Amino acid sequence: MIRVRFAPSPTGYLHIGGARTALFNYLFAKKNNGKFILRIEDTDAERSTEESVKIILESLKWLKILWDEGPEVGGEYGPYFQSQRLHIYKEFAQKLLNEGKAYKCYCTKEELEQQRQKAEKMKIPFKYDSKCRNAKEQDKPYTIRIKINNGGETEVNDLIRGKVVFKNDVLDDFILVRQDGMPTYNFVATVDDILMKITHVIRGEDHLSNTPKQLHIYKALNEKPPQFAHIPLILGNDRSRLSKRHGATSVTEYKEKGFLPEAFVNYLALLGWSPDSEENVFSIDELIKNFSLERVHKSGAMFDNNKLLWLNGVYLREKITEDDFVNLCLPYLLKDKIISDSDIKDNFNYIKKVVLLEREKIKILSEISYSVEYFFKDEIKIDDDAKKIWEENKSIKNDVLKVILNVVNEEGVDKIKVENRLKDEIKSFNIKPKIFMHIIRIALTGRITGPGLFDIIEILGKEKVLRRIEKAFSIS
RNA sequence: GUCCCCAUGGUCAAGCGGUUAAGACAUCGCCCUUUCAAGGCGGUAUCGCGGGUUCAAUUCCCGCUGGGGACGCCA
Numbered sequence: 001m002i003r004v005r006f007a008p009s010p011t012g013y014l015h016i017g018g019a020r021t022a023l024f025n026y027l028f029a030k031k032n033n034g035k036f037i038l039r040i041e042d043t044d045a046e047r048s049t050e051e052s053v054k055i056i057l058e059s060l061k062w063l064k065i066l067w068d069e070g071p072e073v074g075g076e077y078g079p080y081f082q083s084q085r086l087h088i089y090k091e092f093a094q095k096l097l098n099e100g101k102a103y104k105c106y107c108t109k110e111e112l113e114q115q116r117q118k119a120e121k122m123k124i125p126f127k128y129d130s131k132c133r134n135a136k137e138q139d140k141p142y143t144i145r146i147k148i149n150n151g152g153e154t155e156v157n158d159l160i161r162g163k164v165v166f167k168n169d170v171l172d173d174f175i176l177v178r179q180d181g182m183p184t185y186n187f188v189a190t191v192d193d194i195l196m197k198i199t200h201v202i203r204g205e206d207h208l209s210n211t212p213k214q215l216h217i218y219k220a221l222n223e224k225p226p227q228f229a230h231i232p233l234i235l236g237n238d239r240s241r242l243s244k245r246h247g248a249t250s251v252t253e254y255k256e257k258g259f260l261p262e263a264f265v266n267y268l269a270l271l272g273w274s275p276d277s278e279e280n281v282f283s284i285d286e287l288i289k290n291f292s293l294e295r296v297h298k299s300g301a302m303f304d305n306n307k308l309l310w311l312n313g314v315y316l317r318e319k320i321t322e323d324d325f326v327n328l329c330l331p332y333l334l335k336d337k338i339i340s341d342s343d344i345k346d347n348f349n350y351i352k353k354v355v356l357l358e359r360e361k362i363k364i365l366s367e368i369s370y371s372v373e374y375f376f377k378d379e380i381k382i383d384d385d386a387k388k389i390w391e392e393n394k395s396i397k398n399d400v401l402k403v404i405l406n407v408v409n410e411e412g413v414d415k416i417k418v419e420n421r422l423k424d425e426i427k428s429f430n431i432k433p434k435i436f437m438h439i440i441r442i443a444l445t446g447r448i449t450g451p452g453l454f455d456i457i458e459i460l461g462k463e464k465v466l467r468r469i470e471k472a473f474s475i476s
Numbered sequence: 477g478u479c480c481c482c483a484u485g486g487u488c489a490a491g492c493g494g495u496u497a498a499g500a501c502a503u504c505g506c507c508c509u510u511u512c513a514a515g516g517c518g519g520u521a522u523c524g525c526g527g528g529u530u531c532a533a534u535u536c537c538c539g540c541u542g543g544g545g546a547c548g549c550c551a
Contacts, residue, residue: 009551044550109549116548125478125547143549161481170479170547178549185551209480209546232482232544239543267488270500274489278499297489299482300544307488307501317514361513422510437510449512 002034004200006060006067007189009041010052013250014059016303017204017234017242020268024231025202026065027269027291037196038070041189042083043182059251063261064284069196077196082188089183092191092221093144093176101220102176104142105132109179127172144177146220154212159200159229159293166212174213186210190217193226202229202293205300206241229293232272235300242303258332258365259308263315267308271301281314313363322356329355329368336369338376350375353459357451371450375460380446380468382475389438389448390476396429398473400439405469413462415454443472 006022008014014022029036038060042048057071069075079085096102105128112128119126133147148171156164176187183191193201208230218225236246248254254264266282274297275282275290282290316325330351333339339351354375355368362368374380382390390397403425411417426436437453444456444465457465 007551011551041551047550105549112549120477123477127547164480166480175549180549182549184549189551204545205481206545207551210551212480230481235544237487241544270488272488276490278490280488280500297482301489302487304487304501310501313514358513360515419510426510433510435510441511447511451512453510 002029002032002199003037003197004029004034004202005037005039005193005196005198006065007039007041007192007203008056009044009047010049010056011044011047012052012055013252014056015242016249016251016254016268018056019059019063019065019251019264020234020271021202021204021231022060022065023063023265023268024273024291024296027288028200028202028293029068030288031291034199035068036066037075037077037198038067038080039192039196040071040081040083041185042081043185043188045083045182048083055252059255062255063251063265065265082192085188085192086181086183088195089177089188089191090181093183093187096146096176096220097144099220100147102144102146103133103173104135104137105145105173105175106135106138106140106142107132125170128174130173133173141179143175143179145173146176146216148173148216154215156208156211156215156228158208158211159227160296161208161230161298164208164211166209168212171213171216176217186213187217190214190221194218194221194223198226200227200229202231205230205233229296232297232300234271235302237302239300239302241300246303247305256366258328258367259312260315260320260328260365262319263312264308266315267311270307271303272297281311281319283319309363316362316365317359322359325359326352326355328365332365332368333372338369338373343376350459357455357459361451374445374447378464378467380444380471382442382446383448385448386438386442386446389435390442393431393435393439394476396431397439397476400429400436401443401469401472404440404443405466408457408462408465408469413458413460413465415452415458418457419454440469444468 004025006018006025008018026036028034040053042053053071060066067073069077070080093102097104115129116126128145130147132145148168150169152168154166154168156166158164174186175184177183211228211230215225234242236242238246242249248257251264255261262284265284266287269282269287269291270280273291273295276295277290320328330339330344333351333355334341339347343351354372358368358371362371404422407418407421407425411421423433426433429436438448441448441450441453441456444453444460450456460468
């Protein structure tokens with residue numbers, strides 16, 4: 001049985017990179033009928049917060065990357081919060097101490113810091129000098145360090161990178177347990193991966209250099225290590241590791257902007273992995289079906305917001321129903337005060353018609369508010385491009401408006417009728433249809449772009465159209 | 477600085493010794509069209525450099541260069 005895990009530390013929101021790591025783990029597990037485990041690595045008491053745990057769980061749920069074992073769902077290898085497993089780590093540390101594979105170190109932080117700075121000055125890498133290996137038992141605070149023997153090398157057989165060799169000499173006797181008794185990352189991750197029977201560790205490439213350390217812990221514990229697969233990092237637009245300064249990095253932000261989780265997951269899957277076909281659009285089930293570690297890339301991938309935007313547009317217009325689209329738009333319209341709760345009750349049909357006009361156009365849901373604003377507000381704000389058109393056609397503007405006024409007065413707002421009449425009327429003007437339509441469009445919307453003009457007229461209705469046209473005569 | 481990883485268009489990438497070097501996003505042009513989109517068609521654009529190996533290297537090996545990551549009592 002294949003068992004993989006995603007093990008975030010709750011020190012902030014769920015990062016895009018973390019989300020993709022979780023996704024690859026999830027896809028690999030589902031593809032192989034295995035289990036996907038979620039473990040919270042909260043051994044850093046200072047920085048871990050409950051709020052952060054909440055956000056991470058919510059983000060994963062939003063992405064529909066659901067775990068088989070872990071917080072909220074439990075499982076037979078729990079608890080899944082490391083802060084609740086401290087007694088276990090203590091036991092393991094004691095065992096290593098008893099077997100002479102680890103030792104107590106009485107060096108202070110200050111002493112070590114001094115040595116570190118000295119090494120830096122001499123431009124040599126800092127390595128703890130193993131001074132306390134043979135120290136006598138003392139009544140002083142201590143850390144627990146693992147004994148790393150000099151010489152030889154440690155091989156990591158990575159599923160993505162192949163064999164990677166590290167000389168043991170680059171390692172020092174690193175700390176397993178802090179002075180305050182809290183165990184450290186490399187130690188707990190290893191112990192838990194053993195206890196939780198993890199078969200494959202799929203994680204970011206930044207962990208590759210931790211792997212030899214963990215391999216030494218496996219060895220000291222006489223345990224067989226799992227398979228490792230280090231996936232490439234997600235890069236910002238300057239090719240450095242994606243971080244806040246590159247823009248939105250949290251899953252939450254993408255959710256709020258109005259990306260669909262399916263589109264987001266689809267995009268994430270395409271970063272660092274490529275399918276065996278020319279397809280780009282994949283449902284989660286198709287991703288599961290097609291996923292394999294063999295097709296994961298080795299090099300880092302830049303996060304391309306453009307492609308994400310495009311993909312989200314595809315989902316918005318092709319992968320969800322009209323009703324879904326409308327319902328997904330409502331929260332944004334409410335939030336931006338374009339509509340109120342009572343509007344939804346009383347005017348749902350109108351809202352629906354309006355919103356659907358934009359389905360082909362918007363790329364993220366949050367764009368809906370601005371794009372349909374003029375359908376709900378009678379004070380039309382005329383933007384700069386529109387002003388220019390009116391200015392350039394000053395001499396005929398009001399004549400055009402007179403035409404549309406008459407047409408609507410006589411024909412109503414049926415879009416076929418209006419269109420036929422208007423196309424007929426254009427003939428008496430010596431201007432391009434484009435300009436003719438623009439002038440009317442501006443009177444109704446204040447803009448020179450938007451849905452079909454006749455759709456706008458029909459949906460606005462006779463009363464609003466007449467009112468806006470009349471008002472437009474006196475605006476320049 | 478030391479160790480490790482990586483290297484195909486602007487971006488994501490296919491390729492796994494012989495190819496007209498796929499495809500997608502972006503970009504440009506055309507078509508459709510009342511605008512903007514969407515859609516259709518087409519164009520521009522890629523194997524970092526230098527050595528080998530080989531009849532033949534984008535592909536294999538070495539070096540260089542460049543980029544990234546790790547060097548915590550963070551994870």
